[in-house]
Amino acid sequence: MTNVVPADTSHEGPALVTARGLEKHHGQTHALRGVDVTIRQGEIVAVMGPSGSGKSTLLHSLAGVITPDAGEVTIGDTRISSLSDDQRSQFRLDRLGFVFQFGQLLPELTAEDNVALPLMLGGTKRARALVQAHSWLERLGLAGMERRLPSELSGGQSQRVALARGLVNAPTVLFADEPTGSLDSLTAERVMETLTDVVRSTRTTLVIVTHDARVASYSDREIFIRDGSVTRPAFETTV
Numbered sequence: 001m002t003n004v005v006p007a008d009t010s011h012e013g014p015a016l017v018t019a020r021g022l023e024k025h026h027g028q029t030h031a032l033r034g035v036d037v038t039i040r041q042g043e044i045v046a047v048m049g050p051s052g053s054g055k056s057t058l059l060h061s062l063a064g065v066i067t068p069d070a071g072e073v074t075i076g077d078t079r080i081s082s083l084s085d086d087q088r089s090q091f092r093l094d095r096l097g098f099v100f101q102f103g104q105l106l107p108e109l110t111a112e113d114n115v116a117l118p119l120m121l122g123g124t125k126r127a128r129a130l131v132q133a134h135s136w137l138e139r140l141g142l143a144g145m146e147r148r149l150p151s152e153l154s155g156g157q158s159q160r161v162a163l164a165r166g167l168v169n170a171p172t173v174l175f176a177d178e179p180t181g182s183l184d185s186l187t188a189e190r191v192m193e194t195l196t197d198v199v200r201s202t203r204t205t206l207v208i209v210t211h212d213a214r215v216a217s218y219s220d221r222e223i224f225i226r227d228g229s230v231t232r233p234a235f236e237t238t239v
Helices: 054-062 085-095 109-119 126-139 157-165 185-202
Strands: 015-026 029-042 044-048 070-076 096-100 171-177 205-209 221-226 230-233
Touching: 015 054, 015 205, 029 070, 029 205, 044 054, 044 185, 044 230, 054 171, 054 205, 070 157, 085 096, 096 157, 109 126, 109 157, 126 157, 157 171, 157 185, 171 185, 185 205
Parallel strands: 044 205, 044 221, 096 171, 171 205
Antiparallel strands: 015 029, 015 070, 221 230
């Protein structure tokens, strides 16, 4: 039996990310159990659940980082679950953005080069990529820090550089896996305010994996997952 997340009727955007019947095993662990999810254009969705519940597996399946054992994932008009490894890698580079818990900035690159990297990997000339990188760094309050290495930045500054890198290629969907998990509460709040302000202004769809209710409160809707299955929120009632 599949686990269906009801459509968010408060959101007017068309369905953008659709997953149907997702199954995934990690060895003997049944990480996803017939999960169905629909996420709309411009929506901010938080995926919540305890450690080991399958929330990161769901995010990685939606983003084409891993291939489900069964089921399919469609983003826009592309069925990414049926693409080859190389095709999925190109799709992620061209259409998707990522932000990770610890930023995962390359320590030997400056802030500007870290941000410009996705564009250069996609074939953009370095000079043009740096112009776009500078624009995003300025937009995220990091003007003047373009030449700093990650070791010369604070935790909040590093995560904003990671946000700029995730957004620089104007992604269709931005996936964030515990984006504030390594930050103190005040810095985490500022990063979330910056992130949600930017994605709402650009109408970028955002999918956040988090265990923190404060982070989830910035979303339009929450998906709860436990033992590989989507469950109803505790506050939701049945008519």
